[in-house]
Amino acid sequence: MSKTTSAGLDFTKEQLKIISHRNGHLRIIACPGSGKTEVVSQRVVRLIEGGVAPKTIVAFTFTEKAAEELKFRIRQILEERCPDRADFGDMFVGTIHSFCFQMLKELVPEYRSYDVLDDPKRVAFLSKGANYFYNIGLVRLEKTHGLWYFQTIDRFIESADIVMTEDVDPDRITDRRFAECYGNYRASLDREKYFDFSSVMHAFVSLLRDNREVRKAVHARIKHVVVDEYQDVNRIQDLLVELLSEGADSVCVVGDDDQNIYHWRGSDVSIIRSFAKKYGRRYRVTEGRLSTNFRSTGAIIDTARSLIEHNDERLAKEMEPSRKLPRKSEPGDIIYHHFGSDNEEYSFILDKIRELLGTDFLDKRNNPFSLSYSDFAVLVRSNADAAKVVAFLDRNHIPCVAYSGTSVFEAPEVVLAMNCIAYLFGAKSYPDFGKTPTLSQLGEAYKAVFDRRFTEAKVEKFIVGMARVRKEADALLTKGKKDYFGDLGLQGFYYKILSAMGAGRFDFGDVTNYNLAALSRAISDYESVWIRLRASEVRYFFNFVRSFAESHYTDTQHSDASVINAVHVLTIHKAKGLEYPAVFIPGFETRRKPLSGYNFVDSKLYDVRKYEGTKEDERRVYYTAMTRAEKYLFISGSEDHEGRKHSYKSHPFVQELDFGHVSGVVKLKRLRSGLPPKAAVSGTYPTSFTQLNAYSRCPQDFRLRHIYQYNAGVPVTFGYGTNVHNALNIIHSDYVENRKVPDDGEIEALVNRIFKLRYATKPIADRMKTSVIRIVKNYVGLHKGDFGRILETEKKFEFALDDALIAGQIDLLKKVDEKGSVTEVEIIDFKTEQNDSIYTADYERQLRFYAIACLESLGLDPQKAYVHHLDENRKSEVDISASVLGATRNEVAEEVSKILRKQFPPRPSARTCSECDYAMICRFRHPSAG
Template sequence: MIDLDKELNPQQADAAKTTEGPVLILAGAGSGKTRTIVYRISHLIEDLKVEPWNILALTFTNKAAKEMKDRVAAMLPEGMRAPNISTFHSTCLRIMFSHADKLGYTSSFEIADAADQKAVMREVYKKLNIDTKLIPEKRAAREISEAKDSLKDPEKYAQDNFGDFSKKQFIDIYREYQAHLMHNNSMDFDDLIMNTVKLFKKYPDVLESYQDRYKYIMVDEYQDTNTAQFEFIRLLADKYKNLCVVGDDDQSIYKFRGADIRNILDFEEHYPTAKVVKLEENYRSTSNILAAANEVIANNSERKAKELWTKTPEGNKIRFRQLDTASGEAAFIADDIRKRVDEGAKLGDFAILIRTNLQSKEFEDAFRIRRMDYEIVKGLRFWDTKVIKDVSAYLLTVAGGSNDMRTNRIINLPKRGIGASSVDKVAAYAEENGMSLFDACCKVDEIPGVSGKALTGIKSFTEMILGIRNEAKNMKLSDVVTRIISESGYDQYMLMESDSTEKYAEMKDYINKLKEALDSYEEDAEEPDLIDFMRQNGVEGSTIDKVTDESNNDRIQVMTMHNAKGLEFPNVYVSGMEQGIFPGFGSIMSDDPMAIEEERRLCYVALTRAEKTLTLTASRQRMMNGERRFYAISQFMKEIPDELLDMNVQPKKAEKKERVIPEARKIARAAFEEKPVAFSSSFKNAKSGAFSSSAPKPDYEVGDRVRHFKMGAGTVKSIVPGGRDYEVTVEFDSVGVKKMFAGFAKLKRI
């Protein structure tokens, strides 16, 4: 017999012992939920003599499934068969392999991976003659995925959207896409769950056979389930009702992936006889950290009441620092980590959590300057993102670089009608004549076999590159980027590749950050040179391309808050605690009040990753969309009680430009030490919109005609106090409506 009362705390033991009927285990962050599930499974098998094959435990990731399987196996007698512990997709895949013929497939059906799905979508667009500029393929793919997650096949999707003109083409695309998969005896990943549900509903005998097999069902991370997963679980558990779901509504942060928080919030409505067990004792964080997290999440209305507590001491207060700029914020954190490492800590003890990957660049620069090992977890370095690699390839080609790989990357990007066979002929000519691929492109008229669209496309490509190259010496480096984006058609390409306006805006932000870095480099460099700039930033094969040593795990972890879920670190920095960054502007402006609640849950997740120390930072100003914007402190900061915060750090006497290592001496102004700013508790009472404006009011009024040095004449539509400046909206005669800060726009009244 397993002594559950000895091995588990009272609440965990209660959850493990409750094996019959529906059970909801509300497992707070760091409360030992996996341990509880493992002991519950072992108790069923060893003590209650339930056959292992009668148990099904569902997880969301293979990693979670493997960890749970290994821990259960370690507790069971040697040689005993382990229960079925796997992901939703793996479980449904096994079911489909046995019964796919009932839905019109053969048992040898194939899984269409991401590349296959993309190829199918191209065929569908070609057949339906749909312009990718109007409906990007990724947008259609996302629409289909969301439909399947909601258990809507093409017919159901068409019925639900009948009469909606905006969905007309999606209906056609979905129908043709699914027909193409069926014709090729293939299912995509979303089909696996949707088709299993369809199978169960269409063939009750098949459903009952699986119900009799899996008499005890457990689901991990239940708050992340979507409609299809919910229905799959409901059907499977419907006969015996021995369903145990484990999750935390306060950590439901995947709505953008289709997760429905109502599944966990309404569990007791779906199962009126359900027993609810709350795991609230935290084994990870100090009591001060937990108190802050509890205070923040308590502001959500859609949640199940619970409060984390711990037996560990209070620990340090939570530090809050506001810096002047994003690079200053990164420099402060880097210096703070370096100081603590000098005092005996390890780099691997520190994690920096960011709201979006866009924030990573300043940290990459700060760590590279200081030669500190770091890792961008589950994300790409700024310089390794596709958009930056594409634009960098253009820049290096314009600068006269002779790297054939870069030329090959951009010769048909965006598409210019240049096929692979034509590129091969040009490459062969280049090799025969001992020249670069680009130089061979310049002599395309002399190359046999290259004609038609390919000839026109290559000539257009070289003329564009040479035209920009000839003028680049008289241009700002950032203006060279602007020319490339415009003349190459890359801006339109980004729009086509984006599956949402948010994704397009993010890609534009990457380019704007590149332009900012170029401007900063040009200010500092004695003789600005594109290749020198690229080399310094690891784009042209520099030795500082990757600071981290793959064999060394002692490195700072930089990751988004979403990627941090399920992880823990001794010391955590949460960056970007500003209105408009965290919570994001989209959530603030959303008509759905639940949007802010999801952001608050994300904040709760971020705070509860910290074991010993937690530092929250903010920046007064950031460059966004090519404009300098001022930000107020995040409303989430104001939800943390004063007594839990340490904001009393003395500012440095003067700001100075820091010395940087030779390899990175011209990196984009990340090389400034910024002084932390101490704030009194009065900031708690500040309005969430912004700080009071300290800039003088513009000398023009709404309705006045003004002139901008670049955008020309326009009419002032609004003037709103914001941050330290006034936000002015102007409808320009030539470029339409633009928003800008008065201090930077320097508008002249006409």
């Protein structure tokens, strides 16, 4: 039995029951391909239609990509059914750690000046000499346990995450040396205003648990909670759900214990299994089941089910194919074979791609199209496997997108660049950590790397250039304890190295640029945790590279978001939630399980078994991989691997598969009717004003910054404008809530609490703080009489414009008059820079973006738009007439189209190039720029 709602979609009785659920706790067990995103989106829309304010709804997703997809679908449904409610920008949709950080900043103003360290920056933070040897004292942990430097950092991170994720009391830890270092680490993070992913969750959960007033405020705001991929939550995340439950009208969790594949990160499959038992004591718990797989053919479902049913511990469920799925299985759709060598295995993948490319296919709604490269996915177990597949496809001219791969630090141009850094600052050679390289040795290496590839490369010019840069480095090193880098830091010297290599004279090509840009990002990640890096401390950067960067900065050439039509190569863990018409699972063979290292936390203080993994965990990984496939599923392994001495047997799980639908290697002959490829969904290229502004100013700037992803150096005053914005936002928000205008003393106290310039020395920071206080006082004094017109502050938005999904945030929205309509608004954007003609057009264009966002996304009618120049305390109005906004729309559409077509024509000019972060490494720069 089904019922049709929302744009002709058919929903089953079970789906409708879930969609209409409004109060109490709801556990949805969702089989693969069961349309959970659609059902969850429909349920959220039903809540909003019923009068629930979007700001009272939070939806947690496992990844930011999943959040984008959920938001996009909710917006689509709202625009269809109730366009007047299409603005749900106040509803949080995103990861749990992002939510925790956002809430901390809203509830405790001091946290607005904090930053979250991602994995690279956390390792950089720990490997800083001052932290490793003194502030945190990891060196004492290293000596106590007889570890290497790199092992100490790895094990400390793993152990610290366990303490926070499992909510372990540090006082109960037997290893007091570790407990001491952990306490020092948390204190150092707080002192330098940082969180890491684990501590930001732990901090918010602790605040929510221990502070009654905070809990009351959060419960008053959040009334409906949705948790996607609930089978993968860990203990601290579930504790958050438990605390939010106390004030919520509804809590909806969605997941499938058969797809729990993150045990090694602390995810606890027992949490989803025991949901009804845990919450049934206090709340009304409803069970929902999405058992119909709308994605895969019956043959794939039968094959995958035959594997997972060998797991003893699982929730009872029965995945069934959709009776209405028009796509049927055919002989040869599922193939298994164990090849003699990995080269034969990769050739098989290549053959199948070529055989199926351009053949007819039906999607789940019976829409015909022809298969293109983007309809194929190769799912592997490790980055090393991905790198081999990518290399093979590259050699055979198959475009591919990969989010896993080989380390860029194996690339010869990156090794050369690392040795150039070592030469400048007296560090040991890379990667052997021998004697500091000589200029002569660098010259020989340059000839080996560049002379053979580029006719324009001249080793003589390289040697002269490096000798010149060496003099600058020597001058810095002679300053002793005052050998601080200038504004652009080590990154600035790296650009000088690239210039000596020839970056400003000839084209390095895509591969070399992608690799060298990855080193640029590694330098930025490392430098970001220093106030100002000293030249004598560059040697610690090499420790960071060895302990983290080598294994985490992988091939980025194949992870370009603007590449749409390409085969996807990714690990099974990164394929979660995705689907493809054709899926390859190579490497299905017996492999040695990597040895798990010990950590510093007593095993009796947490459930250590869930981190270790079992055969059931491994079955869940392969089951998840198989169920990504819509029609074609190719499983393979190989006996001999290039570079490996021992042979590989087929995986024991092969014996558990039902071979009723599986065949050996056959040549596939499928119909080719000349159908067009699958139509791209609008809004598939996520971007922002900042990115599009870079393209507008100079497409080559965009290419270097956002395609290759070279990072620019960071000036010491970086963050000054953010401090001003934070202070104004707090003042505006407080006025909206309490109708209170702060006096001068309160403004000073506020700025003193939240101010942070991460890269400025104390004298510079003090001057900047005085400036912020002056600006904010002047603003409040002159404009407090206008505060009654404040409608929204820091209003987030997203809207689709042809191929682009544009996101941003408007500083301030005001009503036209204090008692006027809440839909007719003025847009205000605050700027702290002095007026400059090169940026004036940028500001005007930015305000036009915001005006389009008001119309397209927020349901508002912008009447006027202003740039408020805070330094000069003046406003300039921006033209947002219909004709001008129409022209802006066309410009954006054309720019995104050019980005996707890889068109980056340079626009050199004396003014633009003199302001450009990349002039030193750009071969198109204006002659006046040097």
